[in-house]
Amino acid sequence: MSKKVGIIGGGQLGKMLVSEAAKMGIYTIVLDPDEDSSAVSLANEKIVACFDDRAALLELARRTDVLTCEFEHISTEVLKYLEDEGFVVYPPAEKLEIIQDKYNQKMELKKHGIPVGDFMKVSGIEDIKAAAKIFDYPIMLKTSKGAYDGKGNSIILCEEHIEKAFMELGGNAASIYVEKFIPFTKEISVLYCGSTNGEVVVYPVAENIHKGGILYETAVPATISDTQRKNAIEIAKRVYSLFGSVGMLCVEMFVTKSGNLLVNEVAPRPHNSGHYTIEGCTTSQFENHIRAVVGLPLGKTDLIIPTVMRNILGEDGFKGIPVIVGAYEALSIEGLKLHNYGKKETKPKRKMGHMTITASTLDIAREKADRACKVIKIISK
CATH class of the missing domain: 3.30.1490.20 (ATP-grasp fold, A domain)
Known part of the structure; x- marks a missing residue:
């Protein structure tokens, strides 16, 4: 519990990692080029620097016990240097380098017999x-x-x-x-998490809807057959054995018209489609990621209740200091939780927050989510 964690990236994923670390009394330092990034408001310390700044990353490594990242686009050359100097980095640079290049990622999956388009x-x-x-x-x-x-x-x-x-x-x-082009019927994702002691846990299969390439909704449990559910978890397990290290790994898949599953993308970190775990599961993906990198036992991943997550994006036509409208009305809806990322500027289609709605059934949760989406908006001053 006395370990200090360095988090590369100060966006919303970093903020939620810092929040869970703070609950457990774990000290965090965030590195991000934006001095007002989402995560720095909660972190114990911040380093303002670019993600390929060797001196800054070396400073972060020296001041912490373990490094982890909230996104993939980091200089693996610098991470390899840090590893050569004896610092601990999750995910390892070698695996991150393959995942960063989506063509190489697909080649590696295909090479190991994992189904891809x-x-x-x-x-x-x-x-x-x-x-x-x-x-x-x-x-x-x-x-x-x-x-x-x-x-x-x-x-x-x-x-x-x-x-x-x-x-x-x-x-x-x-x-x-x-x-x-894959004419899929559904998009699903599976979250895996592994700890330094070899312990591994898997989260319930999530069903995702994208609009304009941006995740719009995640609903859990996914409305797929038991066979597809087992196959999805088995495929994710194989991907984890290939790319997984310590911390979260997300495997996104397509369900084809014939009912088969094809891996679309892999992300070696907490994932947008895992936000539902904060309210929907016994242990969130963010808590388990922190537990994993500092060597604590992993928490249970059971689904507590059907959950729908919706991203809240900046409204078209608005750019500047964000203003949330409709929060009062949205929060009056039973089972709704609002997450504001605290970004200093809104832009059209920028992820500014998300909401989760828990209910006895997915249909009820979706109906409530639809009502909330009609009232809550992110505009600018």
């Missing part, structure tokens, strides 16, 4: 056209690095869309690849 590397417009002849339209053009929340992805419906999609993704032939 068809994909291929491309190096320009002519290659994309050739891929479309193999996969047929529509196809997904993706950047292999830095993509999140719908950014770095473009769906191509016909040949006339290829050049525009290529340029929208930066026109960088070295970092793109094509995936065959």
Whole structure:
């Protein structure tokens, strides 16, 4: 319990990690380039620096007992240096480096027989056209690095869309690849967590809905068959054996029209689709991540009650100092919990917070979530 934890990244995931650490009396230092990032308001200390700043990361490592991260896009070169110097980093740089590059991530999954959709590397417009002849339209053009929340992805419906999609993704032939479009019926995710002592726990399968590439809703339990549930957990277990280390790992999957499961992406950290665990499970993903990296026993992951999580995004047409409207009305809804990330600026589609609604059934929880979404908005002054 006396260990100090260094958290690389001060966004909302970092904030929720710091919050759980504080409950257990665990000292935290957050490194982030934004001096007003969400997590620094709760952390014991902050270091304001970029994620590839070797001197700053070395300082963070020297002042803490273990380093962990709230997102993937960190310089693995610096993390390897820290590991060579004897500092403890979770996830390890070697695994993080593979996961950071989504094409390499898919190659590694395929190499180990984990089910993924068809994909291929491309190096320009002519290659994309050739891929479309193999996969047929529509196809997904993706950047292999830095993509999140719908950014770095473009769906191509016909040949006339290829050049525009290529340029929208930066026109960088070295970092793109094509995936065959998967006409899925559901999106699901499974959260795994492993501790320094080898203990592993798994969370209930979650069902996710995305809008515009951004997670809109997570509902638990997922409305899938028992066979699909077992298969999802087994696939996530195999992915964990490949990429997992210490802390949380999220495996996102598609349920195809034929009922099969295909892995879409892997994230080696707490995940947006795991926010429901704060109110919905015995132990949240954030508490278990902190427990894991400091070597404490992991908490139970049982679902307490059906739960729906909805992200709260910045409203279109508003940019500036955020103002929450409708919070009073939303919080009058029984079973609703509101999480405000405390970001200093709102932008259209920026994740500003989330709400969770617990109820005796998912239908009731969704009805309440729909009511809340009609009243709560993030605008600007």
